Amino acid sequence: xxxxxxxxxxxILSEAASLELGCNYSYGGTVNLFWYVxxxxxxxxxxxxxxxxxxxxxxxxxxxxEFIKSKFSFNLRKPSVQxxxxxxxxxxxxxNFGNEKLTFGTGTRLTxxx
Amino acid sequence: DAGVTQxxxxxxxxxxxxxxxRCSPISGHKSVSWYQQVLGQGPQFIFQYYEKEERGRGNFPxxxxxxxxxxxxxxxxVNALLLGDSALxxxxxxxxxxxxxxxxxxxxxxxxx
Numbered sequence: 001x002x003x004x005x006x007x008x009x010x011x012i013l014s015e016a017a018s019l020e021l022g023c024n025y026s027y028g029g030t031v032n033l034f035w036y037v038x039x040x041x042x043x044x045x046x047x048x049x050x051x052x053x054x055x056x057x058x059x060x061x062x063x064x065x066e067f068i069k070s071k072f073s074f075n076l077r078k079p080s081v082q083x084x085x086x087x088x089x090x091x092x093x094x095x096n097f098g099n100e101k102l103t104f105g106t107g108t109r110l111t112x113x114x
Numbered sequence: 115d116a117g118v119t120q121x122x123x124x125x126x127x128x129x130x131x132x133x134x135x136r137c138s139p140i141s142g143h144k145s146v147s148w149y150q151q152v153l154g155q156g157p158q159f160i161f162q163y164y165e166k167e168e169r170g171r172g173n174f175p176x177x178x179x180x181x182x183x184x185x186x187x188x189x190x191x192v193n194a195l196l197l198g199d200s201a202l203x204x205x206x207x208x209x210x211x212x213x214x215x216x217x218x219x220x221x222x223x224x225x226x227x
Contacts (some may be wrong), residue, residue, distance in 0.1 A: 006156075042220075101172060102147075105156050
């Protein structure tokens, strides 16, 4: 079955620290990958997405993610986090085979300490 | 521009009752998807509609149904509510089909007691 795994359930960092959130997917074919963010009390927002081409994808608010096909990974990174990055982060995948649906990971709660 | 709007924002229902949740997509968007987000989990796909036709269905029982209207707004209906249906129900819209749920609404928090 298609699945997305986020192994870090809760990450706590100090401001200015570097961030890397893990995401692994299990799909047999072509896959599109996404990172969403949910700030406290707000709706899900798209941070960035990978469809094809350059495996290093840049998104909003200084976030980037790297697609490594051999590792089935799409980790989210930010070189220097801010207190305002405190949120829930979800990785998601869309397979081009079968149902056209997004499959989400369980999410990673990121807490930034000022 | 208005984003994806959902109503109501909060709802409390009793087991066995029926509920209807509503979603208005961003103007010009023709695809609407519904997701269920249980506390502590990622959103789970329920349905996708594009141009008023069902394009995808997740692993949910037949108690869950949906439809899309000519103006592209959508309703999610759940019959015979169970306690386990308590969740945040999210609607997402996009220009085209393909499940590319780029824009999410705030969600409807459903509590079944």
